[in-house]
Amino acid sequence: MKDNIFIKGACEHNLKNIDVEIPRDKFVVITGLSGSGKSSLAFDTIYAEGQRRYVESLSAYARQFLGLMEKPEVEYIEGLSPAISIDQKTTSRNPRSTVGTVTEIFDYFRLLFARIGIPHCPQCGQEISLQTIDQMVDRILALEEGTKIQLLAPVVRGRKGEYHKLIQDAKKAGYVRLRVDGQVIDINDEIELDKNKKHTIEIVVDRLILKNDIQKRLSDSIETVLHLSGGTLVVDVIGKEEIMFNQNFACNDCGISIEELAPRNFSFNTPYGACPVCSGLGTLLEIDPEILLADKSKTLAQGAIQAGGWNFESEDSYARSYLEALATHYNFNIDTPIEKLPKHIIDKILYGTNGEKINVTYNRENGSGTFVTAFEGVITSMERRYKETKSEDMKKYYEQYMSNNPCPECHKKVLQSL
């Protein structure tokens, strides 16, 4: 291999037909005044040529995606290696790109969490685990011989309702006992459930006394239970504690089931992992009241709301009619400075009356009148318009009033609760 990179006759930009020799495998610094041609030599000549030669070795089809670099103005370069440029401009402005993703550390973290992470219930924080039927059987058989057990299939868990049909179906399927709210009852008894109370109903699938030879029956019954309940099994050990088993990733108490952990659950870039409110960005672009009401010593009538239309500039705007109507309805004065208005009034102005109707009187050149309507709120209205508009300029206009705020749902944690 050659010891030097030899550049002959470089004329790119302001380079004056220069010949340069650069030692290989060395740490070389190119220096000079700003604008003296350092970058022209390093990037526009050496890197460009290295890149161009590499790209040219690819097929014409692949090349169209890469974009061919122009041949730099140089006679020839000898001893060139493939070039990698590490400049400062290539940072992605995409908010989804983070230190973690750029360094790929994040990808490994996702893998790690998915493979050896222990899922916890998002509601109660209990550990969630899963078992196969074989594991359940082994666990039950490990109990003391002679223990009496009942295999229960929880079908209703803490929900209101009478469940006539469900009980009837269970009866038709041939089950004889139910456990309702902890009481074992005969299915043929008259069962009256209070519609307005929460109930837990479990079907008693099998009752067993532990012996050596029950393994086959046990696993058959467990299968039936799991089928009935959609994956959970309650083993009522008579005289002792109940044992819960789960075939799926689901919380025994809350019944919330989750998918099997996969790396994608830990990515804030897929709907499987991202917080649904901010779609994984951690911040929401929202109209900021601080910007909208920049000068709090102003009154509504003096144009405290800076956004176009709401600033009381024109005598007969609808916006003005709305604000005046709000003032009458909620009994405040449009000549009070914003800072003196109570918070709930400002909320009404900014975020709407929440369905409450107000009487709006309008007086315009082409007629006047009154109508009754709910007010959607200044900010709500602006955000709606921002989403609906197709004009880039209008979007920019509304963005002036917006700022990035931490997402209220995930508090910048970016991921769904899991």
Add this chain to the structure above:
Amino acid sequence: MSVSNVNEFFSGLTLNDREMKIANQILKEITARVKFLVDVGLDYLTLSRSAGTLSGGEAQRIRLATQIGSGLMGVLYILDEPSIGLHQRDNERLLHSLERLRDLGNTLIVVEHDEDTMYAADYIIDMGPEAGVHGGEVVATGTVEDIKKNAKSLTGQYLSGMKKIEIPETRRESNGKILEIIGAKENNLKNVSVRFPLGIFVCITGVSGSGKSSLINEILYKKLASSLNRAKCKPGRHDMILGLEHLDKVIDIDQSPIGRTPRSNPATYTGVFDIIRELFASTTDSKMRGYKQGRFSFNVKGGRCEACSGDGIIKIEMHFLPDVYVPCEVCKGKRYNRETLEVRYKGKNISDILNMTVEDALTFFENIPKINRKLQTLLDVGLGYIKLGQPSTTLSGGEAQRIKLATELSKRSTGKTLYILDEPTTGLHMADVHKLIEVLQRLVDAGNSIVVIEHNLDVIKTSDYIIDLGPEGGDKGGLIVAEGTPEQISRCKESYTGHFLNKILINS
């Protein structure tokens, strides 16, 4: 979680056998990557930090970390000023990573102005002798010692100390007015209150991630911009700012391009082109033909060449081949139509003027004080070599910054302006830094105030007042370590900046 926390987390992690088997590979990858990040001095970053908010230097070092991790050899790496935005202390760590990359068997070409990097390099190529049309040649090559001995090399002159940026004899006194931020809490700032004396050159220092930018860009600039310049932006978290009445405007001078279209150029940006067009419109030729100023603009219909709509070049799209730019065949790249070009002032037409360098234009227009004054400031900031009509897209960041400074200098100073600069020496050679400092000092002499975030010791030592943040980056930062004149800071034991400053002040 910050990178250094990740490191601690994994060293404290215990797993059972089964988990260990699964996680082994993953852990190896993570720890390796984390280690590279620590090596390049980025341990204060959090993994969730959005890539868009990283500084150019940080992003570059992340890529560097990834490359070192790849373990390739025989590759040619080309880096653009990796030391940017690094405190002297972190710089040493960066140099070690670069040396590692070389020792793996790769060639490194680094475009750099930093002295330490040059001392660490095996071979230096010095370009010059000056910038633009006066540059483009190799002035000197060799090791640091070779460069130092070369009398022709400007870099060598600075390295050997033949030329240097002088430390001012006396520090300026503040005009007594003070701007005070109370209770700054943005990002990692720990409820600090900072006093900025006005009318002098204030320098904000501190290691990377110590909260300099949060304090200046997020709080100070945004607050001032929204109250003085009526900008719509939300300042970072703080309790209040006192002393706003001493200022009437705030100007942020960064290295962002002065215009993204080729239609913007130094002449249009500084406003000198308007005066030149006025001048052309007032010639007898123009008056006879009835040409107004607009006739001499290449941006509106009338005087410009319609074939290229005033661009002078035509872009031909070649689909999967790169776009080709050809000079417009109608105007031959002159951007104007024939009739307009017939109007001449002192024998030159408007297109000739655009092709003049600032130096040439200065002598050409020496009798027109209005033009002369603006061009003089461009020359003062060291931009004598740029052409008036050079599209702003072809200007470097440092050049764009100096054009902005020149425009500010040519304005009549109110003496109540605050200039904020975030690392203005980025991409500047020692000689350029020298010029920049002179320009900044002139702005202060006119009664204005300057707040500069800077790592460059040459700038720090010439400032009047230093506010040093730290002590470390990230969570361990956000406090004020020291404030005072450079002499006072250099005596402060806790301040890293003071430590490095001390060496310099003693040496001279």
